[in-house]
Amino acid sequence: MLPFDVTILGSSSATPSPERFTTSQVVSQNERLFLIDCGEGTQIQLQKYGKKIGRINHIFISHLHGDHIFGLPGLISSMSMNGKKGEVHIYSHSDLQVILSTMMKYMNDLNLKIIFHPLNFRRNAVVYEDSKIKVESFPLKHRIPCCGFIFREQPQDLHLRKEKVMELNIPFLDRIRIKKGADLVLSDGSVIPNSDLTLPAEKPRSFAYCTDTVMLEKIIPVIEGADLLYHEATFSDAVSELAVKTYHSTAKQAAQIALKANVGKLIIGHFSSRYKDVNVLVDEAREIFPNTYAVNDGDHFEIRKDNQSVSC
Amino acid sequence: MLPFDVTILGSSSATPSPERFTTSQVVSQNERLFLIDCGEGTQIQLQKYGKKIGRINHIFISHLHGDHIFGLPGLISSMSMNGKKGEVHIYSHSDLQVILSTMMKYMNDLNLKIIFHPLNFRRNAVVYEDSKIKVESFPLKHRIPCCGFIFREQPQDLHLRKEKVMELNIPFLDRIRIKKGADLVLSDGSVIPNSDLTLPAEKPRSFAYCTDTVMLEKIIPVIEGADLLYHEATFSDAVSELAVKTYHSTAKQAAQIALKANVGKLIIGHFSSRYKDVNVLVDEAREIFPNTYAVNDGDHFEIRKDNQSVSC
Numbered sequence: 324m325l326p327f328d329v330t331i332l333g334s335s336s337a338t339p340s341p342e343r344f345t346t347s348q349v350v351s352q353n354e355r356l357f358l359i360d361c362g363e364g365t366q367i368q369l370q371k372y373g374k375k376i377g378r379i380n381h382i383f384i385s386h387l388h389g390d391h392i393f394g395l396p397g398l399i400s401s402m403s404m405n406g407k408k409g410e411v412h413i414y415s416h417s418d419l420q421v422i423l424s425t426m427m428k429y430m431n432d433l434n435l436k437i438i439f440h441p442l443n444f445r446r447n448a449v450v451y452e453d454s455k456i457k458v459e460s461f462p463l464k465h466r467i468p469c470c471g472f473i474f475r476e477q478p479q480d481l482h483l484r485k486e487k488v489m490e491l492n493i494p495f496l497d498r499i500r501i502k503k504g505a506d507l508v509l510s511d512g513s514v515i516p517n518s519d520l521t522l523p524a525e526k527p528r529s530f531a532y533c534t535d536t537v538m539l540e541k542i543i544p545v546i547e548g549a550d551l552l553y554h555e556a557t558f559s560d561a562v563s564e565l566a567v568k569t570y571h572s573t574a575k576q577a578a579q580i581a582l583k584a585n586v587g588k589l590i591i592g593h594f595s596s597r598y599k600d601v602n603v604l605v606d607e608a609r610e611i612f613p614n615t616y617a618v619n620d621g622d623h624f625e626i627r628k629d630n631q632s633v634s635c
Numbered sequence: 636m637l638p639f640d641v642t643i644l645g646s647s648s649a650t651p652s653p654e655r656f657t658t659s660q661v662v663s664q665n666e667r668l669f670l671i672d673c674g675e676g677t678q679i680q681l682q683k684y685g686k687k688i689g690r691i692n693h694i695f696i697s698h699l700h701g702d703h704i705f706g707l708p709g710l711i712s713s714m715s716m717n718g719k720k721g722e723v724h725i726y727s728h729s730d731l732q733v734i735l736s737t738m739m740k741y742m743n744d745l746n747l748k749i750i751f752h753p754l755n756f757r758r759n760a761v762v763y764e765d766s767k768i769k770v771e772s773f774p775l776k777h778r779i780p781c782c783g784f785i786f787r788e789q790p791q792d793l794h795l796r797k798e799k800v801m802e803l804n805i806p807f808l809d810r811i812r813i814k815k816g817a818d819l820v821l822s823d824g825s826v827i828p829n830s831d832l833t834l835p836a837e838k839p840r841s842f843a844y845c846t847d848t849v850m851l852e853k854i855i856p857v858i859e860g861a862d863l864l865y866h867e868a869t870f871s872d873a874v875s876e877l878a879v880k881t882y883h884s885t886a887k888q889a890a891q892i893a894l895k896a897n898v899g900k901l902i903i904g905h906f907s908s909r910y911k912d913v914n915v916l917v918d919e920a921r922e923i924f925p926n927t928y929a930v931n932d933g934d935h936f937e938i939r940k941d942n943q944s945v946s947c
Contacts, residue, residue, distance in 0.1 A: 338678075338712075338713040338716055338717065339678065339679050339709070340679070340682055341679055341682055341683040345709075363675060363706065364676040366651065366675070367653055367656070367675070367676060370652055371653040389708055389709060389712045390712075393709045393712075394675065396701055396705050397651070397657075397702075397705045400701045400702075400705075401649075401650040404649055421737065422737055425733065425734055425737040425738075426734055426737075426738070
């Protein structure tokens with residue numbers, strides 16, 4: 324099973340500090356990196372936590388507030404100066420192209436080509452898909468258009484029952500077909516159903532990313548059963564009126580979403596700088612959803628499938 | 636004598652690393668901060684090294700390459716979110732206004748007003764002056780228009796000779812005039828020349844900032860006698876052809892400028908990422924100008940006037 328993990332590059336809301344940079348995360352599937360949001364200093368954090376910027380070909384931007392995009396000009400510029408060539412795909416609100424194009428006029432000539440893909444802020448959509456992974460966006464509710472993302476592994480092959488392969492001496496090409504779900508047709512025309520020949524595949528793993536947003540119950544069917552959910556928890560319930568006013572969530576609300584969506588593990592972040600100690604937030608969330616963790620910059624969450632649990 | 640010092644916020648050229656952010660420095664005179672250049676993460680470095688962003692009212696930008704400006708949107712945004720009001724003055728190429736205006740459309744409404752002052756890239760000019768400090772710009776030679784800056788304390792008051800004040804019982808208002816250079820006129824009309832009443836003022840301190848540029852002899856009269864000179868030393872003499880090609884300087888060239896300009900101390904920076912150990916650069920410079928230091932992020936240089944020396 325390929326490694327599938329998430330590294331936190333920034334966990335502060337609005338303004339950074341030396342301890343908490345602004346929002347960015349990187350999803351790694353095997354050796355490929357998918358960047359989500361790009362607050363100021365993201366390229367520095369990537370280096371600090373051993374992630375090669377040349378391996379990023381896809382960047383997903385939730386919304387155009389500065390604390391989620393101010394690291395993009397520097398990242399792209401450094402990618403190019405480091406000799407990266409080819410295409411980098413950015414999935415975002417279409418206005419990002421205007422912002423970046425203005426800045427890029429003043430950069431050295433880029434070696435690479437940026438391809439912009441506008442997000443749909445009205446309905447769920449598959450924004451990226453290949454043989455290994457699928458990324459869907461879904462609308463959130465913030466002060467400006469904003470999307471969440473869910474990264475899902477593509478369905479895995481079924482497992483062949485070894486004793487059947489031996490017993491029936493199944494040819495190699497048939498084995499491939501059976502792993503994809505086909506029945507086996509013998510030379511006498513008789514059919515052995517797939518269910519006799521295989522064991523179930525591992526359930527595809529998934530990671531859902533939800534920031535910035537008010538608590539939004541309509542996302543529950545989309546993120547239902549995700550192994551790992553990152554949900555913003557900018558404020559505590561004690562100042563829930565601030566969350567309402569700024570279109571953010573409280574730790575309690577993040578936990579309510581995690582509980583209703585029956586996720587494996589909840590990680591919270593995007594903390595307001597008012598919380599020097601975020602224990603108040605994680606305690607509040609754990610009352611509702613015990614398997615909650617408050618992220619720090621540099622945290623690394625590996626999603627495994629042992630007993631459906633997620634370890635970090 | 637008011638404190639007058641320089642703090643290095645970033646010392647890498649082109650691309651940052653966790654150890655060396657891209658270019659930015661802050662000059663502090665008493666409690667006031669003057670920012671020079673603003674590479675990505677400058678606001679984080681300011682916090683890390685205990686410099687309050689709310690105290691910055693003047694920002695000097697040498698040129699519009701990304702490693703000198705990518706921290707501006709985040710810095711301005713954070714100033715505003717932290718409640719800073721009033722005016723912030725930016726001295727730069729006029730195109731910076733276009734770049735920042737595009738990004739600022741996507742920021743929350745700013746509480747503060749940004750006032751842009753275009754630099755003159757053809758001749759030396761006083762860009763800022765008040766009763767305590769004067770900042771001059773002077774053209775450098777880089778791939779795009781670029782200026783250096785020199786920060787000079789305004790001339791200090793002369794020192795009254797205490798024995799003369801006692802002997803002649805000089806009235807308070809006359810003392811103020813004498814400290815500014817006036818002679819003393821006695822009630823019988825006789826005149827005591829200023830030189831009999833005073834001792835010389837301290838020589839005003841100065842800090843010159845020269846990056847990015849080829850070695851440029853014409854700046855020598857401008858920076859002549861500066862107490863502290865920051866000069867870029869992107870490359871070593873061994874790859875001087877790279878310096879020529881990219882319009883940068885070698886450590887040797889920085890030292891030659893320091894020697895000819897008879898400065899107090901030379902600090903070098905803007906190092907190419909090829910130098911994991913910058914001793915090769917500082918050794919090369921010291922062969923020509925022994926009082927050379929290779930800067931690190933967070934270094935703090937206090938300019939004192941004891942024996943014309945600069946301590947750090």
